Amino acid sequence: MQQSKYMKWFAVAATFGMLLILIGGALVTKTDSGMGCGRHWPGCNGSLIPTEITREVLIEFSHRAITGSVSFLILILSVWSWRKLGHVREVKLLAFLAMFFLVAQAFIGAAQVMWGQGDFILALHFGISLLSFAAVLLLTLIVFEVDKKFDADQVHILPKLKWHTIGVTLYSYIVVYTGALVRHTNSSLICPDWPLCNNKTIALPSNFYEWVQMGHRAAAGLIFIWILYIAIHTIKYYKNQRVLYWGWIIALLIVSLQVIAGMSVVLSRLNIYLALSHSLLIALLFGLLCYMILLVSRSNQNYPNA
Template identity: 60%
Template sequence: MRALKWFSVLTTIGMLFILLGGALVTKTDSGMGCGQSWPLCNGQLIPDEISSELVIELAHRVVSGSVGIMVIILSIAAWKSIGHIRETKFLAVNSIFFLVLQGLIGAAAVVWGQSDFVLAVHFGISLISFSTVLLLTFLIFEVDKKFEAEKLILDKRMQKHIIGVTIYSFIVVYTGALVRHVNASLVCKDWPLCSNDQITLPTNMYEWIQMGHRAAAGLIFIWIGYITFLAIKNYRHQKVMYWGWIIAFILVFLQVIAGAFIIYLRGNLFVALFHAFFISCLFGLLSYFLLFCYRSSIHSNKKKPSNPLSSTL
């Protein structure tokens, strides 16, 4: 089990590298670095002409392929080792499914090309793929029973907030990916408004996309802040929820700050990658909270009397 834990951590880190690699490819316009050839690069195993775009795209493909093999191995090993845990088989199957799906979308974009609005979905699919692997890793570590994550009971209000903010976070992710794909990152020169000198509505599609993403990010910041307040108030003795939401708020705060610095530093590449890193970690954490909601509903149903008359006897 110890070896499986280490392997799951390495696989999860590898999935993060895939996410950041995809963001790097988009940010540096390296998507066509290998031409319209996939999985080979310009129709060759080892290309004759080397460019920075080719290196970035080819490296992303190599990492994705290598980590993909690791995901398959992890899914099979988890199925065999902890398949008795209710969520394991579902996550194992979906980790492979979404991994293949994101690879096919990436390949289709290279060979046939896609609109920016379709390509923006690719990052969201990659996030779901990362989250399934992350949840598998959490399940593997939960086997030790060192914390009461498995028996955590959430009230209905918290469950609704978790489901709502997780679904909404995917919208925020999509708008952020769309900003990158349409090259609208620096269309607004100021922050938080497009122009701090005067308050005006966006004047073109690129400004609407940029300001729409900022508005969506501002709302999720407020929403997660409120849920964190509820967690601190009502779940102080349940460390997974208490510290989990504090970490979530820190991540969304860093996400907002990184977004602002992208503007101030005029699209600095490292800041942009940190921007993608923070939202990836946040989405993974929200997915873990979704798992709590599922478990909580299962436990609640088990506690309900099977006979409606039994409660009155």
Template identity: 55%
Template sequence: MDKIIISQYKKVKILQRSLKWFASATTLVMLFVLIGGALVTKTGSGMGCGRSWPLCNGQWVPDNITPELVIELSHRLVSGLAGIMVLILSIWAWRAVGHMRETKCLAVVSFVFLVLQALIGAAAVVWGQSDFVLALHFGISLISFAAVLLLTLLIFEIDKKFSAASLNLGRPMRFHIYGIIIYSYIVVYTGALVRHTNASLACPSWPLCAKSRPLPMQFHEWVQMGHRLAAAVIIVWIAVAAVHAIRHYREQPVIYCGWIIALLLALAQMATGALVVFTGLNLYIALAHAFFISCLFGVLSYLLLLALRTRRKPEKAAGHPVRETAPATLK
């Protein structure tokens, strides 16, 4: 009997380890989808396969191979692989950790939003879309990526080495988390709009639009400066939240470190945004810009998940969390 129990325990551990590896791989592939989408936009490869989807120029194996075709086709293949992996992960996680209340919701969101972004991309190829609609594409992909990331983090909680229920978040911290995650999506949209309207270099100077005239004068300059202003606001807001975490949440490392990482990513995002202008839209820096915002949104999404999972507890008048005392031992 003991051998049977030990054998079953080993099988469970192997399945858990396999699920963790697969979830990590799926998260990495979803990150490639985001970076690949940014690469397609920044290199103008959206029409690399012509007005044909899912085929490329109406062919399974294209005759005329161009760099734009390779980039667009590669992005489609990676997106297709991601769709299969996300579907498998969603079903697997649903069965393995479905007892966690967030699992089913994240599984559905990750797959549905990935399909939605694929449909928007296909519609843009076949029928064309306005820049304002295309700007939604990256944001929808970002939601799918964040859902897969959170699902992966939930899977890593199988061992119960960390419990969000042990956290104690005050009202100011909850306000920062809820407000910044919502506002960050607006920043993401404005950044995507900059790319899709080809306004990345509309303002030749930084942080002002031009040395001779600080205010924008035409549409593309307004799009560029609107994004810079939105990005500046979120950096200041994240800095305020990070200072609040440093002052009041040192005993809760996941919150404390989460905001420190978020601030570093926001600063890296700002630095790469400035370098995009100074280097004349260097491709690698532009892709790094997309990478940092993806990671930042992932961190903010995890903080949101923690805020939604923690218990609401009494707070001091100043809004700071109250330290809990250990429960009395039953005798």
């Protein structure tokens, strides 16, 4: 049965709202606006609504307001999908995860404001928001019945592609974490060149910050090679399964743009628009990889002995 257009629009709004939360969080970090409201939460500088507006206050308070508003959207979508689409195997779990991780990232953000957190803990903030975004995105795809349009409910994935899909998705989370660690340790410009830290000298990183930056670059390079291999494999062996064929081609396109964006961020000396596009691309890539995991689950259900 086709879902109502209202539910579809609501799902799109929730997905777009989660993207705003992700981009807003990245903007807070990249502009050093995390303490724009001081050590006050949920209020701002001692009042519920800030009375003195600076750039930092505007960015931080707007991020909080968007997070609060989108939280209600996701709560409604979770309950709505649970009641209307609860018969679909993945819906109840996705609805729970969407809310759970959204609340978790909100608490981490609040804890940072009120008590402060270490860089390694703060780096989890973006990753946890990303998990909530992925759950909301998958719910939206189910609401739009993408599986039926692309015959994804009949997908047949062989063991080799299954393990590569699971592996690269888990690994992508490591790439996300290392990228967040670059931002939170202020290591973004410790290496002024690309692809090496200093193109005039071939040498190992000489300090912690260079290790963080170059570690992230190495991790990003590996995921590009890995997805390139999976895409070639899929093009060769899965031409008759459109959702896999085009899914991995799109994943390769996104990860290629991600590499270019990462390079451009360094060479432009942290251009804010390039930096935010970098965050957006990794969100889209992770969401797509999570959908591929869902397809692996569908294949296991349809072909348990494959």
